[in-house]
Amino acid sequence: MKTVPQPTSHGSPVTEDTRAALMDAAERLFAENGLEGASVREITKTARANLGAVNYHFGTKDGLILAVFSRRLKPINERRVAMLDALEAKAADRPLPLEKVLDAFLRPMIEQQGTGLEDGQAFTRLMSRVFQEPNPQVAQLVCEQFGTIVKRINTALLKAVPTLPPDEVFWRISFLFGSAHHAIDAWSRFDTNPFARIPGAPVPRALDREALLQRLIAYAAAGIRGTST
Amino acid sequence: MKTVPQPTSHGSPVTEDTRAALMDAAERLFAENGLEGASVREITKTARANLGAVNYHFGTKDGLILAVFSRRLKPINERRVAMLDALEAKAADRPLPLEKVLDAFLRPMIEQQGTGLEDGQAFTRLMSRVFQEPNPQVAQLVCEQFGTIVKRINTALLKAVPTLPPDEVFWRISFLFGSAHHAIDAWSRFDTNPFARIPGAPVPRALDREALLQRLIAYAAAGIRGTST
DNA sequence: GTTTGATTAATACAAACGTTTGAAAATTTG
DNA sequence: CAAATTTTCAAACGTTTGTATTAATCAAAC
Numbered sequence: 079m080k081t082v083p084q085p086t087s088h089g090s091p092v093t094e095d096t097r098a099a100l101m102d103a104a105e106r107l108f109a110e111n112g113l114e115g116a117s118v119r120e121i122t123k124t125a126r127a128n129l130g131a132v133n134y135h136f137g138t139k140d141g142l143i144l145a146v147f148s149r150r151l152k153p154i155n156e157r158r159v160a161m162l163d164a165l166e167a168k169a170a171d172r173p174l175p176l177e178k179v180l181d182a183f184l185r186p187m188i189e190q191q192g193t194g195l196e197d198g199q200a201f202t203r204l205m206s207r208v209f210q211e212p213n214p215q216v217a218q219l220v221c222e223q224f225g226t227i228v229k230r231i232n233t234a235l236l237k238a239v240p241t242l243p244p245d246e247v248f249w250r251i252s253f254l255f256g257s258a259h260h261a262i263d264a265w266s267r268f269d270t271n272p273f274a275r276i277p278g279a280p281v282p283r284a285l286d287r288e289a290l291l292q293r294l295i296a297y298a299a300a301g302i303r304g305t306s307t
Numbered sequence: 308m309k310t311v312p313q314p315t316s317h318g319s320p321v322t323e324d325t326r327a328a329l330m331d332a333a334e335r336l337f338a339e340n341g342l343e344g345a346s347v348r349e350i351t352k353t354a355r356a357n358l359g360a361v362n363y364h365f366g367t368k369d370g371l372i373l374a375v376f377s378r379r380l381k382p383i384n385e386r387r388v389a390m391l392d393a394l395e396a397k398a399a400d401r402p403l404p405l406e407k408v409l410d411a412f413l414r415p416m417i418e419q420q421g422t423g424l425e426d427g428q429a430f431t432r433l434m435s436r437v438f439q440e441p442n443p444q445v446a447q448l449v450c451e452q453f454g455t456i457v458k459r460i461n462t463a464l465l466k467a468v469p470t471l472p473p474d475e476v477f478w479r480i481s482f483l484f485g486s487a488h489h490a491i492d493a494w495s496r497f498d499t500n501p502f503a504r505i506p507g508a509p510v511p512r513a514l515d516r517e518a519l520l521q522r523l524i525a526y527a528a529a530g531i532r533g534t535s536t
Numbered sequence: 537g538t539t540t541g542a543t544t545a546a547t548a549c550a551a552a553c554g555t556t557t558g559a560a561a562a563t564t565t566g
Numbered sequence: 567c568a569a570a571t572t573t574t575c576a577a578a579c580g581t582t583t584g585t586a587t588t589a590a591t592c593a594a595a596c
Contacts, residue, residue, distance in 0.1 A: 096543080096544085110441060111441045112341070112343060112441045114341060114343040114344055115343055115441050117582075117583065117584085118583080118584060118585085119582085119583080119584090127544085128543090128544055128545050128546080129545085129546085129547095129584095129585095130544080130545075130546090130585085130586085130587090131543090131544075131545095132584090132585095133584080133585060133586080134542095134543075134544080135543095138584080138585080139584065139585090203439065206439060207436055207439040209489070209492070210432065210435060210436040210492065211341075212339060212340045212341045212344050246522075249490065249519075249522050249526075250526065252486070252489060252490045252493050253486035253489070253490055253523070253526050254486070255489055256485040256486040256487070256488060256489025256490055257481070257482035257483070257485040257486040257489075257530075258485070259485060259489070260438070260481060260482070260484055260485025260486075260488070260489070261478065261481045261482055261485055263438070263439065264481050290478075293475075293478050294482070296530075296533055297478075297479065297482050297530040297531075297533060298530065300529045300530045300532065300533050301486075301525075301526040301527065301529045301530035302526075303529065304525055304526060304529050325573080325574085346552075346553065346554085347553080347554060347555085348552080348553080348554090356574085357573095357574055357575050357576080358554095358555095358575085358576085358577095359555080359556080359557090359574080359575075359576090360573090360574075360575095361554090361555095362554080362555060362556080363572095363573075363574085364573090367554080367555080368554065368555090
């Protein structure tokens with residue numbers, strides 16, 4: 079029987095324990111090389127840990143993968159729910175301001191990147207491909223985590239744009255998800271983005287977090303309000 | 308020295324040759340399990356070919372990967388260029404109709420799925436994750452293939468929406484790419500889409516090709532015209 | 537100071553990976 | 567038909583993969 083250790087009972091922040099070091103290394107390498115492309119050997123070497131450390135702390139490589147995703151995804155989604163809660167509480171029965179709803183969805187994901195760990199940046203690249211991830215365990219986790227959010231966004235959008243046909247919302251949310259994740263990915267590796275270097279292609283300006291957020295919100299708001307076809 | 312055979316000088320369409328069978332199997336398995344997740348052994352078994360067939364016909368697994376992408380990507384992008392050419396020829400000096408520009412970009416990708424081979428559907432799922440692909444050869448191919456398109460779309464959008472600041476276009480194109488690929492992916496596997504089954508989540512309607520296309524165009528057009536912030 | 541439990545470390549293992557090889561089979565060419 | 571070329575095939579190669587094992591090291595509790 080495998081005894082899974084507690085996540086450091088005292089949590090000394092001075093020296094990062096092996097568990098966290100593994101997750102940090104894994105997050106970065108997963109983002110760079112993909113879930114299958116990053117080997118346990120590479121991860122443990124980067125984390126300056128022993129080869130067996132992954133299996134000891136997370137049971138299996140899949141366990142590490144799930145832990146990496148959970149660590150970032152949970153706080154993001156909790157913050158989203160909290161912001162939506164606050165929004166709906168304040169609005170009472172009046173229609174929600176669409177831009178605020180979009181802000182509640184997008185801001186936690188975008189701001190998550192600056193919590194001190196520079197590895198946070200790597201996670202957004204993971205996020206943008208998380209929906210296509212073949213790993214069934216990851217797919218289930220993502221589905222669970224995002225299920226709540228999708229539901230909340232759905233009702234919020236209906237309250238924000240009452241004229242929107244209910245079975246249209248699914249597609250608008252799909253569009254929103256797609257543009258958000260794609261753009262954040264492009265933004266997070268802006269300097270190495272191949273499209274940013276194509277001569278004759280649109281010359282982009284490096285944006286700060288807030289500017290990207292505002293552009294995303296403006297784009298999505300216009301698209302969701304849409305023109306009645 | 309390796310003699311790479313010609314792609315079947317006569318191209319008998321009756322019985323599919325090994326080369327094409329390999330690409331079909333690979334396309335499907337790449338879409339299902341990822342580029343690294345689909346093994347040469349699995350591919351050759353699915354294609355009912357010998358294990359060495361991939362290395363004989365494509366040199367290496369990477370060669371097969373590139374061939375799979377090229378086969379679909381090239382005709383799509385050629386059609387896009389042709390449609391944009393026709394559009395600009397007809398418009399002369401007048402501003403291009405934005406919806407038509409978006410149609411020229413989106414339609415070839417969406418309609419490509421119905422060319423008889425049901426595997427065409429698998430490719431769109433490949434497309435949606437092609438931008439995050441860690442494989443450097445794939446990244447370069449994608450960059451080459453999309454480079455032309457991005458440039459063309461850029462100038463077309465500027466001619467369609469003259470009030471748009473030039474360094475905004477990059478981001479709007481990013482949003483467009485993101486929403487398009489994400490939505491097409493969600494659409495192509497609509498029946499197994501986890502989000503379509505979440506109780507309380509937006510109930511989507513299965514769309515036909517044209518309806519999806521029109522929704523995408525409407526959404527992107529509204530977003531790109533945007534509200535001047 | 538010894539015992540106890542948690543962690544690290546080095547090594548081993550079987551399975552799966554992409555690729556190579558050389559001979560058989562099939563096909564095309566003269 | 568014979569010669570030449572292309573394609574298939576079965577077997578094996580050397581790596582690399584994730585995981586299991588067993589002993590050594592460490593920190594705290596008694």
